[in-house]
Amino acid sequence: MMQQIRDSLNGPLIVGVLLAIIGIPFAFSGIEGYFQSNANPTIAKVGDTKITQDQLRRAYDQRYRQLQQLLGENFRADQINPQRMRENVLQDMVQDALLRAEARNSGYRAGDAALRDYLTAIPAFQDSGKFSPERYRQLLAQNGYTPDSFEAQQRDSLIVDQLRDSILGSAVVTADEAALATRLAKQERDFSYLQFDPAKYLPTVNVTPEQVAARYEERKATLQAPERMKLAYVELSQGSIQKAEAPGTDILKTLYEAEKSRFTTPETRRASHILVNFGADKDAARKKIESLSAKLKSGSDFAELAKSVSDDTGSKDKGGDLGIVKRGDGLLPPKFEAALYAMNAAGEVSEPVETEFGWHIIKLTELVPAHTEAFEAPAVQKALTDLYVNKDLQAKVQEKTQQLEQLAFENESTLEPVAKALGLSVQTTDWFTRAGGAGIAATPAVIEAAFSRDVLTDGVNSKPIALDADRLVVIRKAEYEAPRQRELAEVEATLREALRNEEARKLADADAAKALADIKAGKSIDEVAASIGATVQKQDGVTRNKSGVGLALLQTAFKLPRPVGAAVSAGNATLEDGAVAVIAVSSVRDGREKDGHERDTELATLRDARAGAEFNAYREALKKTIKVEVKALPAEEAPLP
Incomplete structure (x- = not known):
């Protein structure tokens, strides 16, 4: 049981969750998270599930950045139709919501154990190859999630996977169909x-x-030159802010006392166990575990007994070894953890312990006490200095971000006072259209703001716009050309x-x-x-x-x-x-019909193809049973006449 959790730490990348957490990517960290819009209308409704404008914007930005990363130097913003891409992203979100609603309506559920296995296998939540509760909570907080809200989403993902697997697994292809397919395919x-x-x-x-x-x-009528514009802008980047000098010993000592937990390695324990599943007769399982406990008390070797009788296939071959565990890391059932941490010395063996997985006998094989690194240690000194410098930098970033917003608002018709006060320079983009352009004009949020009423029509400074986690810009219209009829x-x-x-x-x-x-x-x-x-x-x-x-x-x-x-x-x-x-x-x-392994492979390939087609048809059919309301996405805001 527990070894399966540990084995999953080295398993394949869970793509869906990793994209949801990292692929966003960290859309609410750094100075980018300083500004949030309160206007968040619903643009689609699938059953009882609402899809909001902010959710669409977030998903659109994620898809856009994935394209940038995928294409690298070959990425060209002018080859992307933003409106069509927004529609495609919304369509994908609707399909996902349909599957979630159907999975819930059909009674699919994801238990705590399945969710735990799922989350602990995500590399983003690991530290040195092991699940880290601290890193887990930190990443969720940076992305605007609470553990409850994030885990609820992941439960939905798991039940959608169950629904998908049930449909894909129901596809049937007969031998005659496979033979015909082979004759045609070959x-x-x-x-x-x-x-x-x-x-x-x-x-x-x-x-x-x-x-x-x-x-x-x-x-x-079709021979129109599209509207285009140039922007003036100022850019505030974290890299341009001067870092503080290394502080004195007194300051570092104070910081050390306040942050001592950073330098403390908590107590760890290594455990082994023997598991007896409940099976069909829970009372028989209890009697079996009591018999095993008696054998251990009579001198039987724990590891040998685990190899011969434990029902945990993941750990029995290793004498029941579960490896190093930490208190509260979420990998152990509560009763199991309580029994393990009630022991006081390596070598102790517990009485039988009942959990949702069955009966356990637990052995504490190793105990490493908590340890705090000394203040004088070079690594601690460096970590404290870096911590001080980074905290100071973040304070300066927040201060300058607030100044940028305030100055841009107070001097809405020019960027010069903003640039002068913050030591920045006013820069200018090249011409670009609603399809985007080069430099900052390749960023969807900049394009949207540039052609908004505030910037394009009213001619005022924009609000600060995040280019990424470390850069903000304020833009204003520099030059504009309206759409015009091209001459012959x-x-x-x-x-x-x-x-x-x-x-x-x-x-x-x-x-x-x-x-x-x-x-x-x-x-x-x-x-x-x-x-x-x-x-x-x-x-x-x-x-x-x-x-x-x-x-x-x-x-x-x-x-x-x-x-x-x-x-x-x-x-x-x-x-x-x-x-x-x-x-x-x-x-x-016609192609020659195959036999043996080749025939089985051909049959499996055809079955996979049919399963995919049936799943796509199933998704389309859901639209007839679950009410879907999608508002027409407005075209990007045009200037007033």
């Missing part, structure tokens, strides 16, 4: 094709000025090129259609190619996932019906580069 086809590239028709295409002008009038001269070249490409595409489509008709009428693809001076390209023994063959070619070749007799099965496809291909399938060979 099928091979021989085909030939002709390629008609619109680019080759471009030299024959002429576009007149009248055609360009007509296209301009036709598309005029600005877009003439683009329109001309588009018209030429369209006409070339029409010519390629026409020739491809004629070639396809000739093949369907009975001509061979070689005859058709010879008549138009084209080259036949051949692909033999092609599978559905063959590399080096374009996806459009593969998809079309495998969608066409089997050829009958000497005839071919023909069709066309638009390729990835815009060319048109006329395809003639001449032969189809």
Whole structure:
């Protein structure tokens, strides 16, 4: 039982929880957490669960930063549509809320033991590879959680996992279905094709000025230059604030006395146990544990007895060893912990102890008393100095943050007094649009504030905006260009090129259609190619996932019906580069059915695919049984006329 908890400390990363805690990432720590909005309307409701604007903003920022981290130097803010991304994030939140509501309604529950195993396996909550209650509480507090609220969320995650597993585990695939899938998946086809590239028709295409002008009038409403702006801003960063000098001994001594717990290693105990599960007969289990206790009192070896009779499969092979435990670390059932800490010396063995896991006999194998490092120790001196300097820095950060907010508010039409008072410089961004730009204009919160009524229309300073945990900015409008109609001269070249490409595409489509008709009428693809001076390209023994063959070619070749007799099965496809291909399938060979391990693997793969499809269908069906209300997300605030 307990060894399973300990083994989980070295287990795989619990991705869902880790993202929830670290991936946010620490959105309420440092100076970023200084400002919070009181306006928090509900934007979606799933059953009794409300999704608020703040929750969406937090999830959006998390997704945005994950993209930044994932793409690194390749990240480009102008390739992200903020409105569409917000809608996608909200859709994911609604789906998650649906599953939580259904899991609760269906009676799924997560007990204390399951939750404990789940939380202690999260590396973010560990110190030197072991679960740390202090770090756990600290990280929750930094992220605006209480243990109760966070653990309630994680219970929801666990019951959703139970619901998901029950659905995924119900998928069934018969051997005949698997055999058919194998024949189709491993099928091979021989085909030939002709390629008609619109680019080759471009030299024959002429576009007149009248055609360009007509296209301009036709598309005029879409030929808008988007609004854009430049920002002036001041940035307050923690790194720019001068740190305090190392304090004197008297100050360090006072700090040491106040923070002595930091330098105290609490008492630890190493324990072993023998576990007897209750099973179907609780009274029989009690009699068994009493018999084992008597054997130990008669001189039986504890470790050998644990190896032979303990029901804790995780610890029995190690003589019942549970490793080092600390009082109050949450890893031990309360009665187990009370019995262990009632012993006074290594080697003592308890009377039988009953917990929710069964009956235990506990042996205290090692006792390490609490120890406090001396004030004079170099490591303590350094830690105290760092602590003093960091506390002083945080006080300065808070003071300057308050000054930044106050000065920006009192001098709402300029940033110069703000910069002068705080020793900062007024900087300017490059042009950017609502899709974002470079530098601070890549931060969603900055973009939102820049195009808000306060900054864009009223022309006042923004409130301080967090770029990350250590940096704040105040922005104001420097320059602004409203959306405008592009003149014909600005877009003439683009329109001309588009018209030429369209006409070339029409010519390629026409020739491809004629070639396809000739093949369907009975001509061979070689005859058709010879008549138009084209080259036949051949692909033999092609599978559905063959590399080096374009996806459009593969998809079309495998969608066409089997050829009958000497005839071919023909069709066309638009390729990835815009060319048109006329395809003639001449032969189809089904894949060989597998046996043994290969068949089992194929069956499992197909079952996983079906399980995923069934789960997606189940999620969609939930929307018909659980009421979902989603408000339309407003477009980002536009300037007043």
